Every structure is written in C-alpha cells, then in structure tokens.
Amino acid sequence: MSFHSELLAQTQQERSTLISVPIIQSALGGRIAREDYVAFLGQAYHHVRHTVPLLMACGARLPARLEWLRTAIGEYIEEEMGHQEWVLDDLAACGADRAEAAASLPSLATELMVSYAYDTIHRGNPVGFFGMVLVLEGTSVALATRAANTLQTSLDLPRNAFSYLLSHGDLDIEHVGFFEGLMDRLDDPADQQAVIHAARRFYVLYGDIFRTLRQDGVRWAEAA
Incomplete structure (x- = not known):
C-alpha cells in the first residue's frame, strides 16, 4: 500500500466525523442562513491568511534530506x-464590511488550529504540517463546489460571493494529485507517522471551527 493510501485509511474515521458535523450537512442541503455563511468566511480568512507564512x-x-x-x-x-483577499472579496459581496472582517479576532477554535499548525512545525516534525494540507485540501475537494452551488441558490447571493469556495473546490483537485505524489515519496517512518x-x-481542530460557528444557537464571531 502506498503511503498516501495508508494516510487516507488511517484517518478515515476522523474525516467522516468532520463531514458529519451538523452545520456542514445543513450547508450541503442549503439549510443555513446568510449569517452562517458570513461567519464561516470570517473564520476562513483567519486561517487562510496564515497559509503562506506556515508554508x-x-x-x-x-x-x-527533504x-x-x-x-x-x-x-x-x-x-x-493572496487567497485571503478572495475571502474578503466574498465577505464584501455578502454585504459584510471588508475592513471590519480583516480587523476582527479569530474564534477560539480557529486560533487553536492555527497555533497547533505553528507548534507542529516549530516543536515537532515540520513534515507533520502536511497533515493540515490533507485536511483542508481534501475537505475542499469533497465539499466546496457542491456547497457553493447549493448555497448560491438558497441564500440568493451573487456568484462572486463564492470565489473562495469555487476556486478551492476546483484548484484543490489539482493539488490533491500533487499532494498524493509528495506523500508517496515520504519513505521515513517517523515522517509518515508525523503526517x-x-x-x-487537524480533522478535530478544523471540525471545531464549524461546531462553534454557533453556540447554543448564538453565533461566535469571536472567542468570548
């Protein structure tokens, strides 16, 4: 079995748990409010802006050797x-204040996921960061385009309010093939286990972002 196949097999349970998060299932069915989508974009901005610094x-x-x-x-x-700018563009297309979104604080869940990513790189094996790549890109391929198409209709928003989701759904299909090739070149057992x-x-941490977009029916725009 290739390492990429082993990676998918070893993380199947966590992946299924993430996809089953209620608000994700509601989004795929077009059953969320515009405020929910704006809250999602607000948190996406706060982790996407760290992608390049983390890389x-x-x-x-x-x-x-690597x-x-x-x-x-x-x-x-x-x-x-520059992908964080796409998220801000989408927020503006939804009627949100772009500058206010950029100046906002991340939720606790988002801050913890980003912090864990930096910690993985600086304290642990930096190759482990590719575990985050698997989670974010894999989730985008599985859900982003489908969710965007459904939500555009249900929320009555313009197409340019979904540039982040649509671009990542399509773009990450190419990335997944690239990622698979990289993982299959990893031959050190310690590197493999780190990923x-x-x-x-990261499946748990990313899921927590969605789980806490609402808290007892009240949306978390920031950590309390």
Missing part, C-alpha cells in the same frame, strides 16, 4: 499567495 516556516525547518519537499513547498506558496498524527488532530 514558509515549514520549508525553513525541513532537513537537507530538499525535494522544500522545492514543492515553493510551488504551493506561489499557488496560495498521520497531525492529520488526525
């Missing part, structure tokens, strides 16, 4: 530059 940090910490992976990270960085461990954690 840079990961690349800087890789050992010389120079080929550092080169691949350079390609990821080129692809990911599996981190992926399991």
Whole structure:
C-alpha cells in the first residue's frame, strides 16, 4: 500500500466525523442562513491568511534530506499567495464590511488550529504540517463546489460571493494529485507517522471551527 493510501485509511474515521458535523450537512442541503455563511468566511480568512507564512516556516525547518519537499513547498506558496483577499472579496459581496472582517479576532477554535499548525512545525516534525494540507485540501475537494452551488441558490447571493469556495473546490483537485505524489515519496517512518498524527488532530481542530460557528444557537464571531 502506498503511503498516501495508508494516510487516507488511517484517518478515515476522523474525516467522516468532520463531514458529519451538523452545520456542514445543513450547508450541503442549503439549510443555513446568510449569517452562517458570513461567519464561516470570517473564520476562513483567519486561517487562510496564515497559509503562506506556515508554508514558509515549514520549508525553513525541513532537513537537507527533504530538499525535494522544500522545492514543492515553493510551488504551493506561489499557488496560495493572496487567497485571503478572495475571502474578503466574498465577505464584501455578502454585504459584510471588508475592513471590519480583516480587523476582527479569530474564534477560539480557529486560533487553536492555527497555533497547533505553528507548534507542529516549530516543536515537532515540520513534515507533520502536511497533515493540515490533507485536511483542508481534501475537505475542499469533497465539499466546496457542491456547497457553493447549493448555497448560491438558497441564500440568493451573487456568484462572486463564492470565489473562495469555487476556486478551492476546483484548484484543490489539482493539488490533491500533487499532494498524493509528495506523500508517496515520504519513505521515513517517523515522517509518515508525523503526517498521520497531525492529520488526525487537524480533522478535530478544523471540525471545531464549524461546531462553534454557533453556540447554543448564538453565533461566535469571536472567542468570548
């Protein structure tokens, strides 16, 4: 079995748990309010803006034996530059204040996920960061385009309110193939276990962002 296949098999339960989060299922069925979508975009901004800094940090910490992976990270960085601006564009198209969204604080769940990503890179094995890549890109491919198409109709929003979801649903299909090739080149058992461990954690952490978009029916725009 290739490592990528093993990675998917080892994280199947966590992936299924994430997808079953009620608000995700409601979104796929077009049963959420515009405020929910705006809350999702607000949190997306707060983790997407860290994607490039995290990639840079990961690349800087890789050992010389993984120079080929550092080169691949350079390609990821080129692809990911400026995506947080797409999220702000979508928020503006939904009627939200762009500057206010950019100046807002992340929720506790979002802050913890981002913090864990930096911690994985700086304290643990930096290769573990690719566990986060698996979770975010894999979830986008599985859900983003479908959710965007459903929500555009149910929320009566313009197409340009979904540039982040639509672009990532399509873009990440290409990324998943690229990612699979990278994972199958990882031959060190410690590196492999670092990715599996981190992926399991990131499925929980990313799921918590969705679980806490509402708290007892009240949306969390910020941590209390």
